[in-house]
Amino acid sequence: MTxxxxxxxxxxxxxxxxxxxxxRDYEGKVSTLCAGCxxxxxxxxxxxxxxxxDIQPHRVAKMSGIGCSSKTPDYFLGQSHGFNTVHxxxxxxxxxxxxxxxxxxxLGVSGDGDSASIGLGQFAxxxxxxxxxxxxxxxxxxxxxxxxxxxxxxxxGSKAKKGSINADSAIDTxxxxxxxxxxxxxxxxSGDKHQLVPLVxxxxxxxxxxxxxxxxxxxxxxxxxxxxxxxxYIREHxxxxxxxxxxxxxxxxxxxxxxxxxxxxxxxxxxxxKLRKLHEDYDPSDKINASAMIASAAVKGxxxxxxxxVAPDAEDxxxxxxTYETAFNTLGEKELCPGSAMLEKINAGLR
Amino acid sequence: MKxxxxxxxxxxxxxxxxxxxxxxxxxxxELFAKxxxxxxxxxxxxxxxxxxxxxxxxxxxxRVTEQGHLGRRGGxxxxxxxxxxxxxxxxxxxxxxxxxFYDNTKPLPPSKFRDDINVVGMPLTxxxxxxxxxxxxxxxxxxxxxxxxxxxxxxxxPEVIAELIGEQYKGKEKLLKPNLNALQLGLNYAREHLKxxxxxxxxxxxxxxxxxxxxxxxxxxxxxxxxxxxxCAWYPITPSSSLAEAFTFYCSKLRVDKATGKQKYAxxxxxxxxxxxxxxxxxxWNGARAFTATSGPGIxxxxxxxxxxxxxxxxxxxxxxxxxxxSTGMPTRTQQSDVTTCAYASHGDTKHVLLFPEDPNECFQxxxxxxxxxxxxxxxxxxxxxxxxxxxxxxxxxxxxDDSRRYDRGKVMTAExxxxxxxxxxxxxxxxxxxxxxxxxxxxxxxxxxxxxxxSRNPYAVYSExxxxxxxxxxxxxxxxxxxxTLVPKxxxxxxxxxxxxxxxxxxxxxxxxxEALEALATQGVFINALRIRAFPFQDEIFDFVxxxxxxxxxxxxxxxxxxxxxxxxxxxxxxxxxxxxxxDGTPITARFIQKxxxxxxxxxxxxxxxxxxxx
Ligand SMILES: Cc1ncc(C[n+]2csc(CCOP(=O)(O)OP(=O)(O)O)c2C)c(N)n1
Ligand code: SF4
Ligand SMILES: [Mg+2]
Numbered sequence: 024m025t026x027x028x029x030x031x032x033x034x035x036x037x038x039x040x041x042x043x044x045x046x047r048d049y050e051g052k053v054s055t056l057c058a059g060c061x062x063x064x065x066x067x068x069x070x071x072x073x074x075x076x077d078i079q080p081h082r083v084a085k086m087s088g089i090g091c092s093s094k095t096p097d098y099f100l101g102q103s104h105g106f107n108t109v110h111x112x113x114x115x116x117x118x119x120x121x122x123x124x125x126x127x128x129x130l131g132v133s134g135d136g137d138s139a140s141i142g143l144g145q146f147a148x149x150x151x152x153x154x155x156x157x158x159x160x161x162x163x164x165x166x167x168x169x170x171x172x173x174x175x176x177x178x179x180g181s182k183a184k185k186g187s188i189n190a191d192s193a194i195d196t197x198x199x200x201x202x203x204x205x206x207x208x209x210x211x212x213s214g215d216k217h218q219l220v221p222l223v224x225x226x227x228x229x230x231x232x233x234x235x236x237x238x239x240x241x242x243x244x245x246x247x248x249x250x251x252x253x254x255x256y257i258r259e260h261x262x263x264x265x266x267x268x269x270x271x272x273x274x275x276x277x278x279x280x281x282x283x284x285x286x287x288x289x290x291x292x293x294x295x296x297k298l299r300k301l302h303e304d305y306d307p308s309d310k311i312n313a314s315a316m317i318a319s320a321a322v323k324g325x326x327x328x329x330x331x332x333v334a335p336d337a338e339d340x341x342x343x344x345x346t347y348e349t350a351f352n353t354l355g356e357k358e359l360c361p362g363s364a365m366l367e368k369i370n371a372g373l374r
Numbered sequence: 375m376k377x378x379x380x381x382x383x384x385x386x387x388x389x390x391x392x393x394x395x396x397x398x399x400x401x402x403x404e405l406f407a408k409x410x411x412x413x414x415x416x417x418x419x420x421x422x423x424x425x426x427x428x429x430x431x432x433x434x435x436x437r438v439t440e441q442g443h444l445g446r447r448g449g450x451x452x453x454x455x456x457x458x459x460x461x462x463x464x465x466x467x468x469x470x471x472x473x474x475f476y477d478n479t480k481p482l483p484p485s486k487f488r489d490d491i492n493v494v495g496m497p498l499t500x501x502x503x504x505x506x507x508x509x510x511x512x513x514x515x516x517x518x519x520x521x522x523x524x525x526x527x528x529x530x531x532p533e534v535i536a537e538l539i540g541e542q543y544k545g546k547e548k549l550l551k552p553n554l555n556a557l558q559l560g561l562n563y564a565r566e567h568l569k570x571x572x573x574x575x576x577x578x579x580x581x582x583x584x585x586x587x588x589x590x591x592x593x594x595x596x597x598x599x600x601x602x603x604x605x606c607a608w609y610p611i612t613p614s615s616s617l618a619e620a621f622t623f624y625c626s627k628l629r630v631d632k633a634t635g636k637q638k639y640a641x642x643x644x645x646x647x648x649x650x651x652x653x654x655x656x657x658x659w660n661g662a663r664a665f666t667a668t669s670g671p672g673i674x675x676x677x678x679x680x681x682x683x684x685x686x687x688x689x690x691x692x693x694x695x696x697x698x699x700x701s702t703g704m705p706t707r708t709q710q711s712d713v714t715t716c717a718y719a720s721h722g723d724t725k726h727v728l729l730f731p732e733d734p735n736e737c738f739q740x741x742x743x744x745x746x747x748x749x750x751x752x753x754x755x756x757x758x759x760x761x762x763x764x765x766x767x768x769x770x771x772x773x774x775x776d777d778s779r780r781y782d783r784g785k786v787m788t789a790e791x792x793x794x795x796x797x798x799x800x801x802x803x804x805x806x807x808x809x810x811x812x813x814x815x816x817x818x819x820x821x822x823x824x825x826x827x828x829x830s831r832n833p834y835a836v837y838s839e840x841x842x843x844x845x846x847x848x849x850x851x852x853x854x855x856x857x858x859x860t861l862v863p864k865x866x867x868x869x870x871x872x873x874x875x876x877x878x879x880x881x882x883x884x885x886x887x888x889x890e891a892l893e894a895l896a897t898q899g900v901f902i903n904a905l906r907i908r909a910f911p912f913q914d915e916i917f918d919f920v921x922x923x924x925x926x927x928x929x930x931x932x933x934x935x936x937x938x939x940x941x942x943x944x945x946x947x948x949x950x951x952x953x954x955x956x957x958x959d960g961t962p963i964t965a966r967f968i969q970k971x972x973x974x975x976x977x978x979x980x981x982x983x984x985x986x987x988x989x990x
Pocket of ligand 2: 055056057059060061062091092163167168240242243244
């Protein structure tokens, strides 16, 4: 794709952060996603956030499941270790990694199919456990990588590219995360970097389970009849040849709207997304209010964006388990093995 | 009624307790078993229990064996029939000339008995009702009373049992006294009314020595502590749950930092086995030693991750405490029936390292070993125990640990090595053993980071779907698996006293019964060399062993001859040279079963005695 511009030449005028790194130092491989895919905008926001926070890239571990969204960790933070795990199970792998070395920053990237369909169980449990991580759900309402089937976040009544109507209720991931005990819950839009970058930064700084649901339009599959004219043409072409062999090149959608405001975003499929940004004086420490706000916005057909909830006194899994301060992966025999004299004592107790 | 013959035996018999689950019998029975050990007489107890918490039949079989035969013998010399539900079957199970001990408070019609066994009645309920007010006490102390009576009849040393009760209720005087009283009640009754009721006797022996008495799950858990596991993720499933629980217990004693009170371990009871293996995979990827304990159904759920760990080359230790079949079926019965499923677990071309411990001592050793192997080979390693080893206390050699031993963390490239300019290719075979170097995440600011995925990558972990890259990788994985042969525990040969043309291959919990069967066969004039396989992949010794015998029996506790399948399939051994002997009714294999099966086959094969000079 075109979004994360390449040649890896460092322009001398590129701004540097406190570590002396330019944004380019936070980039990864060239993205292989469709041009205009919302997921690439999210990658760009992540790069910006890590750069702004002056985080050493190699101190980040990037974990993901499977899907277009889960491919993205290869496209940013090229000096970080990454792990493209299995579909829907990133949370457990991230949990184990976090237990092994509490000193790294853990970033989990997932899709709506990955988190809300196949991985709903792990999604819920990782929030319950309070694993210290930033969990980004790149939510497009479809399975991008397997070509356009509904995911569990697809709105009831919505129409898939192949024409079928979704009859199942949608899962609202932010409500679920709140219910499961996530201590940082936010929602944003891939194209709203003014909102997304600060949210990502806050999530990284948060010491506990931080969740951001990022609405991220899929340019390839959230299309259906009734969309824009050019699209109609492409759809007809693809239908005529009975395969999806022509992809429109599209621009990523961007938005810019102020706190308290509402914006109507036309998406590639012709539908309108209505985003409402939380007021500046919104109190994110009130969990019950957060749930009520999400629900009442939904009734109005609006999607509430912003930091919905944060628990100021959050604790993470290491605190719950009272684990040792030194990373487990650095401990050796001296710290871990009780030795032969102790074993003799144990033997004696077994006679 | 004709008078039955009487089995007469000293320090060598089988007593089976038929009880109701949840009636407090388990602790009383265990106390009884331990008393023999304190008298220097080896004993081998086994729980035979239902998948249920209260109210269903449960049995406890105690094999008293001065010779130290720790396998299940088969047959019952004395049945302690405390469960009316199973009365008929229990009575039927007693060997002719054996004994039936029961509560004769309520008379039973003669049709309920057999005339070829000796019946010993004791009014247990009556005694309890006369002594205790509270129904719970009546039930609980009934168990101790029968232990006292049995001890009296068998001529056991009562001080030994009193001593054990003393240890058990140390600091709990309120419980200690009534327990001792109950024991005495039973002893007194036996002395007055049941003198010489049994032909089974005990006398002090000296065959226990330094041995320790522990179940395999606890032993494996302790092995994980000694082996340096810091992360354990698990989901409860019989018969493996007590392993994770024992790990929790040992860690709380041995792994808490004295200065800070902080834990040098993390145990997560996950939401399912998909999560537990995921957590272990994540921890292994990040350089901590991690394990999970599970059983067959859990292994089924873990399949996808096992494949990922294999292809992404992540150290993972999986302890499979095998049991029978699906969750409704025989979950509380023993089998060796996950062998092929674990050897080839997951999608794609996969092969895994398996270890087969024979007893708690090897559970300890191999658990620590598995953690080393997983790191060295960067792959899943399976410790294949089973319910018989895992959930029964067994007399076993004391645990040993060499303090000079260092954990083998395998090929890990450090920041210094990277800094020194050492070439790093995550999937590059640098030493010809198929094992690449890895880096832990966070090692170096601009060297050694890589993106982990399945197989679509080249030796430098760069995305690639090119055929040659895929094949290079697959061949290297095969080479690595082959190299594992040089690291895993070697098979153990037990040569027969006389030249033998037949061989026997066996593994795991079959071991004690096998040794007893071999002795018995030898006294019948059937001489067989025995090889105990302790790991997969198979070493050359195993081929040589098969090649040097006319026929080799493969004794297993499953229906499908799973180890034999591996021998034929993976090691290319001619199936015509192998004869399967299979035991899979859910109970542990017995010496009598092995002896009978082998003797029959051997005589059917019409053995010609072979000349002494033609050694096998
Ligand atoms: C066990 C398993 N089942 C099915 C798949 C196929 N699969 C790959 S990606 C995907 C859906 C991904 O959807 P989502 O998480 O929403 O990601 P997106 O591509 O939309 O970003 C599926 C079903 C798989 N990889 N693994
Ligand atoms: S298919 Fe959809 S989600 Fe996948 S890369 Fe293309 S636009 Fe993005
Ligand atoms: Mg999706």
